[in-house]
Amino acid sequence: xxxxxxxxxxxxxxxxxxxxxxxxxxxxxxxxxxxxxxxxxxxxxxxxxxxxxxxxxxxxxxxxxxxxxxxxxxxxxxxxxxxxxxxxxxxxxxxxxxxxxxxxxxxxxxxxxxxxxxxxxxxxxxxxxxxxxxxxxxxxxxxxxxxxxxxxxxxxxxxxxxxxxxxxxxxxxxxxxxxxxxxxxxxxxxxxxxxxxxxxxxxxxxxxxxxxxxxxxxxxxxxxxxxxxxxxxxxxxxxxxxxxxxxxxxxxxxxxxxxxxxxxxxxxxxxxxxxxxxxxxxxxxxxxxxxxxxxxxxxxxxxxxxxxxxxxxxxxxxxxxxxxxxxxxxxxxxxxxxxxxxxxxxxxxxxxxxxxxxxxxxxxxxxxxxxxxxxxxxxxxxxxxxxxxxxxxxxxxxxxxxxxxxxxxxxxxxxxxxxxxxxxxxxxxxxxxxxxxxxxxxxxxxxxxxxxxxxxxxxxxxxxxxxxxxxxxxxxxxxxxxxxxxxxxxxxxxxxxxxxxxxxxxxxxxxxxxxxx
Amino acid sequence: xxxxxxxxxxxxxxxxxxxxxxxxxxxxxxxxxxxxxxxxxxxxxxxxxxxxxxxxxxxxxxxxxxxxxxxxxxxxxxxxxxxxxxxxxxxxxxxxxxxxxxxxxxxxxxxxxxxxxxxxxxxxxxxxxxxxxxxxxxxxxxxxxxxxxxxxxxxxxxxxxxxxxxxxxxxxxxxxxxxxxxxx
Numbered sequence: 001x002x003x004x005x006x007x008x009x010x011x012x013x014x015x016x017x018x019x020x021x022x023x024x025x026x027x028x029x030x031x032x033x034x035x036x037x038x039x040x041x042x043x044x045x046x047x048x049x050x051x052x053x054x055x056x057x058x059x060x061x062x063x064x065x066x067x068x069x070x071x072x073x074x075x076x077x078x079x080x081x082x083x084x085x086x087x088x089x090x091x092x093x094x095x096x097x098x099x100x101x102x103x104x105x106x107x108x109x110x111x112x113x114x115x116x117x118x119x120x121x122x123x124x125x126x127x128x129x130x131x132x133x134x135x136x137x138x139x140x141x142x143x144x145x146x147x148x149x150x151x152x153x154x155x156x157x158x159x160x161x162x163x164x165x166x167x168x169x170x171x172x173x174x175x176x177x178x179x180x181x182x183x184x185x186x187x188x189x190x191x192x193x194x195x196x197x198x199x200x201x202x203x204x205x206x207x208x209x210x211x212x213x214x215x216x217x218x219x220x221x222x223x224x225x226x227x228x229x230x231x232x233x234x235x236x237x238x239x240x241x242x243x244x245x246x247x248x249x250x251x252x253x254x255x256x257x258x259x260x261x262x263x264x265x266x267x268x269x270x271x272x273x274x275x276x277x278x279x280x281x282x283x284x285x286x287x288x289x290x291x292x293x294x295x296x297x298x299x300x301x302x303x304x305x306x307x308x309x310x311x312x313x314x315x316x317x318x319x320x321x322x323x324x325x326x327x328x329x330x331x332x333x334x335x336x337x338x339x340x341x342x343x344x345x346x347x348x349x350x351x352x353x354x355x356x357x358x359x360x361x362x363x364x365x366x367x368x369x370x371x372x373x374x375x376x377x378x379x380x381x382x383x384x385x386x387x388x389x390x391x392x393x394x395x396x397x398x399x400x401x402x403x404x405x406x407x408x409x410x411x412x413x414x415x416x417x418x419x420x421x422x423x424x425x426x427x428x429x430x431x432x433x434x435x436x437x438x439x440x441x442x443x444x445x446x447x448x449x450x451x452x453x454x455x456x457x458x459x460x461x462x463x464x465x466x467x468x469x470x471x472x473x474x475x476x477x478x479x480x481x482x483x484x485x486x487x488x489x490x491x492x493x494x495x496x497x498x499x500x501x502x503x504x505x506x507x508x509x510x511x512x513x514x515x516x517x
Numbered sequence: 518x519x520x521x522x523x524x525x526x527x528x529x530x531x532x533x534x535x536x537x538x539x540x541x542x543x544x545x546x547x548x549x550x551x552x553x554x555x556x557x558x559x560x561x562x563x564x565x566x567x568x569x570x571x572x573x574x575x576x577x578x579x580x581x582x583x584x585x586x587x588x589x590x591x592x593x594x595x596x597x598x599x600x601x602x603x604x605x606x607x608x609x610x611x612x613x614x615x616x617x618x619x620x621x622x623x624x625x626x627x628x629x630x631x632x633x634x635x636x637x638x639x640x641x642x643x644x645x646x647x648x649x650x651x652x653x654x655x656x657x658x659x660x661x662x663x664x665x666x667x668x669x670x671x672x673x674x675x676x677x678x679x680x681x682x683x684x685x686x687x688x689x690x691x692x693x694x695x696x697x698x699x700x701x
Contacts, residue, residue, distance in 0.1 A: 019584045474651040476651075
């Protein structure tokens with residue numbers, strides 16, 4: 001057979017390059033998803049929320065799992081039920097389900113919903129600081145829901161319905177609004193951990209192994225946890241290929257639904273695997289630092305739904321996913337969550353999961369549905385600010401974006417944002433990224449904070465800058481610093497550099513000179 | 518045992534050099550041979566030929582990088598065996614790699630003046646301009662003839678990303694060689 005000369009010529013490749021690329025046994029890197037959802041950016045620190053309780057039991061140790069939610073401490077749990085019993089060696093089989101696009105094996109039912117009946121708010125004994133007489137009259141309710149497109153993927157919305165203790169039947173009529181304060185998160189490096197079989201924090205295809213790892217770590221480090229009376233929330237969605245992605249967190253437990261709602265939103269214990277440091281424990285109880293500025297009357301779900309249908313909502317869903325307004329039949333789920341507002345408060349919102357069209361820029365497994373998050377403030381409208389400070393005078397960036405521009409992505413066809421805020425557009429790896437207008441490339445490189453990844457910055461006329469984030473360095477850049485680019489010219493390719501889940505383009509427009517190294 | 522010590526054994530004509538090399542690099546040689554030949558039996562034979570090749574060539578050679586040296590022998594032994602191999606049963610990944618790389622420079626368009634060595638040096642220089650991962654992906658595919666899924670596993674990339682990297686790298690290589698005047 002004929003071997004092309006180019007193959008034989010490769011014999012002259014330097015030794016160093018060959019040795020560097022040579023296959024090495026046992027060093028395969030696992031592909032680790034960085035975050036569970038493609039957007040939790042900007043939400044309450046503790047509100048990693050869209051998750052889904054994969055209810056229904058079904059595993060051999062499912063019934064034991066229920067014990068957890070009622071238990072008062074991990075130690076107590078251990079004496080009655082050795083944790084090793086939870087750890088099923090056969091659970092590695094679940095890893096195979098990641099390869100298929102079928103519904104994952106149900107996880108143990110770890111959550112018992114509130115059964116209804118009477119409950120009351122003990123105003124004299126609240127689990128947070130509440131200074132009467134300092135209440136604020138009106139809030140600008142624009143939430144800090146980050147620049148990313150927030151949503152989740154599932155074959156059916158029921159998979160996304162999580163352990164949220166809020167329920168419409170509780171008929172809650174008032175809820176506290178908090179003044180936000182940072183600094184209560186505690187991070188402890190626990191170091192390398194030799195997990196027993198069936199435990200893993202990095203195996204995303206296997207929810208059971210994550211749950212096992214959490215139970216194991218919670219037992220081992222029970223003296224380091226800020227609360228031992230916890231319950232375990234498991235949530236999952238799917239990546240674009242249709243493989244399930246799991247997340248687990250612990251939150252403080254309470255039998256009182258009002259307290260449970262607060263703990264659900266503001267307490268969290270998470271373990272994660274850091275490449276360099278080993279296991280890291282991150283825990284917070286934001287109720288220790290937040291101060292309530294008052295209890296405010298809430299609107300009903302029905303009136304919130306009306307507001308949603310009339311277009312009175314907040315969302316980061318891109319217009320291409322839902323070209324027309326939200327319709328009744330697309331609303332698939334409602335819950336109540338706390339979110340930070342842009343001006344320093346944290347207020348309750350109704351969060352609706354709305355079924356979206358299939359994405360155009362990214363290949364998604366057959367049968368998967370994208371659900372977008374839509375927020376309506378749950379506080380009665382008379383307490384919400386009506387002044388339109390933020391939108392009354394459009395900024396230079398907004399004025400500039402109103403002019404016609406090219407699409408930043410191959411196949412997208414439209415410019416997705418009119419505010420210039422950071423937007424994340426999921427797209428297949430290698431999709432062409434294009435300059436939206438004529439300009440000069442002023443920076444090509446890695447963002448120093450390791451969040452936005454490889455970034456190209458283009459300076460346009462009128463002192464406007466556009467930034468294209470998360471590009472792929474291996475596919476390379478089509479421009480270098482100092483180049484002049486035309487609208488629609490390819491500058492690089494979609495990758496997943498920086499701190500993101502999956503592939504996509506981060507797009508931003510600003511009139512301040514970006515400070516990139 | 519350290520590579521440098523093994524090389525010393527070769528130079529001292531100590532047959533333990535063979536045993537140590539076999540112990541350390543047999544799996545690697547088997548992998549390379551199997552990627553090219555697609556037969557376990559023949560791969561075993563190639564390992565023996567590789568060890569013999571090393572024994573016969575050190576000295577006079579004194580490889581600074583034994584691992585790369587052994588890889589090169591294994592690859593050459595396997596490629597030359599393939600040339601004489603009349604059987605049809607072949608490794609399709611390998612065929613596909615040949616085809617992809619053959620497309621960059623069809624032999625008929627290579628200048629007769631350009632030696633394999635010149636071409637190799639140019640490609641080596643080109644590879645030096647790539648990122649470590651892109652270079653690794655390229656070499657794993659076209660030097661070691663690994664399959665795309667193996668490469669994806671090794672680098673923690675998706676298969677589509679690996680294919681994308683390969684595609685872009687091939688295009689860049691073609692352009693680079695044109696610029697260097699090798700593509701005529």
